[in-house]
Amino acid sequence: MAEKKVYSKLGEMLANGEFILTGELEPEKTCDLSHTIQEAKEIAPYVVAANVTDSPLGIVTINSMAASHIIQKEAGLEVIWQLTVRDVNKLGIAGMIMGGHALGLRNVLSLTGDHPALGDMPESKPVFDLDSATLIRLVKDMVDKGTINGHEIENPPTLHVGAAANPNSDPMGAEILKIGRKAEAGCEFIQTQVVYDLDRTIEFLSEIKKYNVPILLGIFPMKSYGMAKGFDTFVPGVDVPKDILAKWKSIKTEFKDDKKEQKRLYDQANYEFFKPFISELKKKGLLAGVHCMAVHYPRIFPKLMEVIKA
């Protein structure tokens, strides 16, 4: 078997089988990335790389390729450029892959993207010329074969391409077969949607293990009761378990006059929930690492590192 080529720190650590942590950064509707860069600097000591989102929920934010480049340059943190097929046709996307490479991006996460109808420009034309699987194949052709649609690229890009997977998906069978297509297309790593249900996650990860793609488990440590409640209410398909909500609520009410203690307890509660969860999956050999999607919660990362290193 040919030795796997490595283009990024993420690619290298996955190839070496090291258990890793990745983070997530969510630029907003602004041209000033200073807050995101600050957050990137805060999580940089703990994560291998961080995702940079591409107008999630169809709400327009600064372009993810531009933001990825600036964050990588200013914060010195490797990024995983999230790229959806929602807004640009394959001609445009192929150009963006070359542009992303030229800007120094070495990891790209292929996503479908939330439909424009959900966002703040609902009248936009939904493109979806490619889908999340065929975008992976496009990237792989460009990188491995040095071609676009059979046409040679003078200096081909070098990026690792990843995919998303949703263990909460019902029917699970359809999602499993879909991951099979993404694997066939050549995806090099998978980041899952946020999970809270251990049994379901074990079942799903065991099923997709056969595709032999390293999996980073999506987790969402909750910074406050409001965050947990909001996540439970507003993120479709993700249910925060009732006992977590009850515990977070008790921290909020019992320590409302001691913010410092409240923070400490939230952090501790996250640690106590996620530590056994991750350990169990790691022990079963189902994970290559963890992808923490808790944006604006950089102080949780040192604690998460304890879990990762355990």
Add this chain to the structure above:
Amino acid sequence: MVIITTKKPVDEVLNVLKDNNARKLFLVSCGVCSALCQTGGEEGLVEWKEILENEGYDIVNGIVVDDVCDNREMAKVVRKNDADVQEADSIITLSCGLGVQSIVQVLSKKYPEKNVFVTNNTEFMGMTERIGRFYMRCQGCGDCLLNETGGICPITTCAKSLMNGPCGGMVNEKCEVGNYEKDCGWVLIYNRLKEIGRLDLFSKLRDPVDWSESGHQREVVWR
């Protein structure tokens, strides 16, 4: 199959007539699809005659035609009603967009100065469950996939027309577009292929739609 139409707001139509200084009108109402959709036919004709007369327009004539979208039929209608067509400054059609363009084409040689206006919006080619319940199930993409997707069209039933669904916007078999009220097309396909024992077809990585041959003034010409 029916071309499904809905009525434009009356004021929108009246504003267009006013804007174009229309005075003398010849009404052509579709007796097939638009009649079924209650946007044309005899009833629609009576309704629009009354509206337009009340607004002070001169109705030169009004007729129901079986195939407004058939150039041959429209050419006959124009010949038979030549005097009325000549007298009218505008034709109002209670039909789909095909009907409008058929009339424009037929009139273009002899009466290029005549305006043609439409009272309907064309929605889609539809499957009829019963009158008043019409559903888009095919978009006429020109490259039918139904033999491979259990007879359910992903181009139409998937809000993103994905070739490799379902996407992350599916929750409990429903689609993120439309507040999770509609079925996810790719789950319908999955369930159907499972029923017929052909999940191997579901596993297949499908190429993107080839747009090179479609979209622009498509035609089927075989003689």
